[in-house]
Amino acid sequence: MGSDRSTNLVRIAKQHQSHDAVVADILNLPHPKATFDFAISIAVIHHLSTRERRVEAIRSILELLKRDGKALLYVWALEQASSRRGWDEGDEQDVMVPWVTRSKSSTKTDSEVISSSSDQAEKTFQRYYHLYRKGELEEDAENAEGKALESGYEKDNWWAIVTNR
Secondary structure: OEEEOOHHHHHHHHHHOOOOEEEOEOOEOOOOOOOEEEEEEEOOHHHOOOHHHHHHHHHHHHHOEEEEEEEEEEEEEOOOOOOOOOOOOOOOOEEEEEEEEEEEOOOOOOOEEEOOOOOEEEEEEEEEEEOEOOOHHHHHHHHOOEEEEEEEEEOOEEEEEEEEO
16 A cells, blocks of 8 residues: 555556555545554655654654554755755755756746757746754654664665654
8 A cells, every 4th residue: 555645646656556555645644553564654754844743744654553563764864965965964954945847838937947958848846855864863753652673874865664662
């Protein structure tokens, strides 16, 4: 069973896999409690604008797990000094990041720029990200009544395997 906030991603998932996928809100998941052995949350929690909402998101994931279930959580890291973004300790943790979409278009509006090499229109949206500092994901898991079993850093992300206490 998969869920995502994006209708388009859920539609694509349903086309390519034989399992169920639904559009859902991380703070109001439609799945029965204590149902799953494992859950995965990639690039979701860091989009919530307050610590309380991020903790509630982790709590909502943990509620879906069976007694010995585990969840893998991935969030963007603040410590990205070697990446193209270059964020690092001392930088703001709450940032807006441009998200560029491309679509075929023959018209141009104030919010679109036509690429000189094709007829693709670009539209830029600003998306909110909370950049997690080292240890913060584990703290949020604890505040959600969970426990981090393992954690680490990989490709500009912090990850943790979390279970219910």
